[in-house]
Amino acid sequence: MPTVHFTDAEGAVRDVEGNPGDSVMETAVRNGVPGIVAECGGSLSCATCHVFVREDTLDQLPEMEEMEDEMLYGTAVDREDNSRLSCQLKLCEGQDMYVSTPETQV
Amino acid sequence: MDTTTTTTAVPAETADGAVRTGLLIIGASQSGVQLAVSLRALGFDEHITLLGEEDHRPYQRPALSKEFLQGTVESESLIFRSNQYWEDHNVALVKGERIERIDKEADGSGVAHAASGAEFRFRRLALTVGARARRLQVPGADLAGVVYLRNADDALALKAQLGGVQDAVVIGGGFIGLEAASSLHKMGKNVTVLEYGPRLIGRAVGEETSEYFLTAHRGRGLDIRLNARIQELVPADGGGRVAGVGLEGGTVVPAQLVLVGIGVVPNTELGEQLGLEVDNGIVVDRHALASDGTTVAVGDVANMPNPLPGSPEGERIRLESVNNAIEHAKVAAYSLMGRREDYAGIPWFWSNQADLKLQIAGLTLGYDQTVVRRDEERGKFSVLYYRGGQIIAADCVNAPLDFMAVKNALAKGQNIPAEAAADPAVVLKTIATDG
Ligand SMILES: Cc1cc2nc3c(=O)[nH]c(=O)nc-3n(C[C@H](O)[C@H](O)[C@H](O)COP(=O)(O)OP(=O)(O)OC[C@H]3O[C@@H](n4cnc5c(N)ncnc54)[C@H](O)[C@@H]3O)c2cc1C
Ligand code: FES
Numbered sequence: 359m360p361t362v363h364f365t366d367a368e369g370a371v372r373d374v375e376g377n378p379g380d381s382v383m384e385t386a387v388r389n390g391v392p393g394i395v396a397e398c399g400g401s402l403s404c405a406t407c408h409v410f411v412r413e414d415t416l417d418q419l420p421e422m423e424e425m426e427d428e429m430l431y432g433t434a435v436d437r438e439d440n441s442r443l444s445c446q447l448k449l450c451e452g453q454d455m456y457v458s459t460p461e462t463q464v
Numbered sequence: 465m466d467t468t469t470t471t472t473a474v475p476a477e478t479a480d481g482a483v484r485t486g487l488l489i490i491g492a493s494q495s496g497v498q499l500a501v502s503l504r505a506l507g508f509d510e511h512i513t514l515l516g517e518e519d520h521r522p523y524q525r526p527a528l529s530k531e532f533l534q535g536t537v538e539s540e541s542l543i544f545r546s547n548q549y550w551e552d553h554n555v556a557l558v559k560g561e562r563i564e565r566i567d568k569e570a571d572g573s574g575v576a577h578a579a580s581g582a583e584f585r586f587r588r589l590a591l592t593v594g595a596r597a598r599r600l601q602v603p604g605a606d607l608a609g610v611v612y613l614r615n616a617d618d619a620l621a622l623k624a625q626l627g628g629v630q631d632a633v634v635i636g637g638g639f640i641g642l643e644a645a646s647s648l649h650k651m652g653k654n655v656t657v658l659e660y661g662p663r664l665i666g667r668a669v670g671e672e673t674s675e676y677f678l679t680a681h682r683g684r685g686l687d688i689r690l691n692a693r694i695q696e697l698v699p700a701d702g703g704g705r706v707a708g709v710g711l712e713g714g715t716v717v718p719a720q721l722v723l724v725g726i727g728v729v730p731n732t733e734l735g736e737q738l739g740l741e742v743d744n745g746i747v748v749d750r751h752a753l754a755s756d757g758t759t760v761a762v763g764d765v766a767n768m769p770n771p772l773p774g775s776p777e778g779e780r781i782r783l784e785s786v787n788n789a790i791e792h793a794k795v796a797a798y799s800l801m802g803r804r805e806d807y808a809g810i811p812w813f814w815s816n817q818a819d820l821k822l823q824i825a826g827l828t829l830g831y832d833q834t835v836v837r838r839d840e841e842r843g844k845f846s847v848l849y850y851r852g853g854q855i856i857a858a859d860c861v862n863a864p865l866d867f868m869a870v871k872n873a874l875a876k877g878q879n880i881p882a883e884a885a886a887d888p889a890v891v892l893k894t895i896a897t898d899g
Contacts, residue, residue: 380541384541387544387545388543388544388545388546388549389545389546389548389549390501390545390549390552390553392505397786397787397790398526398786398814399524399526399527399542399786400541401526401527401530401531401814401816402821403814403816403821403823404812404814405864405868425821425862425864428864428865428868429864429868431864431865431868431893432864432865432867432868432869432871432872
């Protein structure tokens with residue numbers, strides 16, 4: 359099972375196992391990882407599932423759609439080059455994910 | 465939403481067989497779940513029972529009319545929290561129990577009686593009982609094939625009937641109706657939307673937005689009839705199944721499925737039985753406390769002071785949205801911890817209909833001016849609402865930058881001057897001004 363490694367704004371790491379096909383957001387919320395709010399439940403409407411993806415894993419991710427790109431301009435903590443909305447990141451078999459959560463989502 | 469049994473932490477039983485619990489939350493949906501989660505995050509250390517009448521683990525409703533209906537998400541991904549989470553946080557989930565009567569003492573403690581005969585004792589009570597679909601009152605409304613869409617069982621029943629359906633009629637051109645209509649159309653059905661009023665989504669958006677959706681949906685293939693007067697639902701020959709919707713004047717719109725989305729009614733019965741003040745919902749103060757000063761009422765069932773900063777004193781509202789359920793529950797959690805936080809925030813809402821992503825920031829209550837921003841080429845459309853020159857809300861279709869700009873400006877108490885905003889090429893974020 360793929361594992362998502364969440365690092366919070368203080369640097370604490372939490373590893374959560376997820377199911378292939380689930381999003382990073384779902385994996386976080388279902389297990390109560392606090393740094394992700396995800397008000398809209400993954401329908402790309404809220405931008406409260408913002409994460410920073412570890413730079414060296416960025417190129418393994420699918421390209422952003424325009425909607426995600428625009429939504430990222432409204433996150434509570436300003437976007438960086440490695441910002442993504444975690445509801446758009448799906449887990450794949452054999453691929454661990456490394457993401458950091460921002461200080462706040464709202 | 466699956467049928468596997470949930471292992472719930474079993475609360476201690478007293479000699480008389482009643483279950484003892486610290487906080488009893490009645491209604492295990494968006495607001496009940498958030499209340500339990502927020503309380504544990506704040507360090508609430510008493511027992512929590514999260515009880516609901518539905519036979520499913522708590523799940524998110526919004527997808528029922530969208531992705532779940534279309535079959536693009538699994539039921540499992542609608543579940544709020546894993547069983548492990550509830551166990552780890554010492555929250556006892558009780559499914560399939562409907563509370564019918566509550567005996568409550570002056571100190572806020574009491575016993576809730578379920579239809580099954582089970583009893584649930586509590587020291588404090590939270591009512592997160594939400595709302596139910598308003599029923600259609602015309603002859604034939606009880607025919608087979610007439611469905612509603614409020615909960616998972618509704619959605620499952622609807623999906624199970626879709627097989628033989630060619631023509632579907634959606635009664636009600638509000639959010640749920642238009643979302644479901646778009647989903648059914650995408651699944652290849654002929655869909656007619658019958659709206660009683662003169663425009664779509666009339667309760668929640670202004671005229672310009674209604675007009676935009678009317679044109680957009682018609683262009684995408686929905687047959688939308690405004691000012692529709694329904695006389696009866698017509699049965700198929702000799703059967704108890706619906707075959708069409710009869711309108712005044714004699715027209716019958718064929719339908720093997722009729723989906724009714726004409727709004728909701730707040731579940732105030734328990735509040736009334738408890739003697740709480742009720743007026744289009746259970747009346748609460750800024751701290752989510754009901755009129756007895758101890759019971760909290762949260763989410764779709766609560767009639768609350770308008771939380772939008774700067775709204776007139778005494779103005780009240782009942783909101784039906786995920787954002788409200790979440791934020792209101794957070795305030796209620798503080799109240800149960802003995803801390804008084806005011807419910808104040810920028811309400812927001814979303815609705816996805818076909819390829820139209822609507823995001824609404826703020827509340828349009830009392831607006832006196834609108835500004836329309838239209839970018840035909842890129843399919844973007846926004847309406848900004850003003851009250852006395854100050855921006856109070858925006859409806860944004862496929863325009864997340866506008867939505868985010870207005871939401872953030874409202875949160876910071878800023879304005880977005882109407883004159884400058886009228887140019888669709890202007891980036892709203894850059895013209896937000898303080899005070
Ligand atoms: C199809 C659909 C689509 C939606 N789409 C969106 C959207 O896109 N965006 C958005 O912001 N909002 C949307 N909403 C609205 C949103 O889901 C609601 O605002 C939210 O669910 C309200 O949460 P609540 O917990 O207050 O009430 P509810 O979700 O109504 O939950 C109340 C619960 O209490 C239970 N209950 C009631 N009485 C009793 C009793 N006596 N004993 C035991 N249990 C009881 C009910 O069974 C229910 O499970 C949608 C709603 C629906 C139905
Ligand atoms: S969960 Fe709302 S945008 Fe990702």
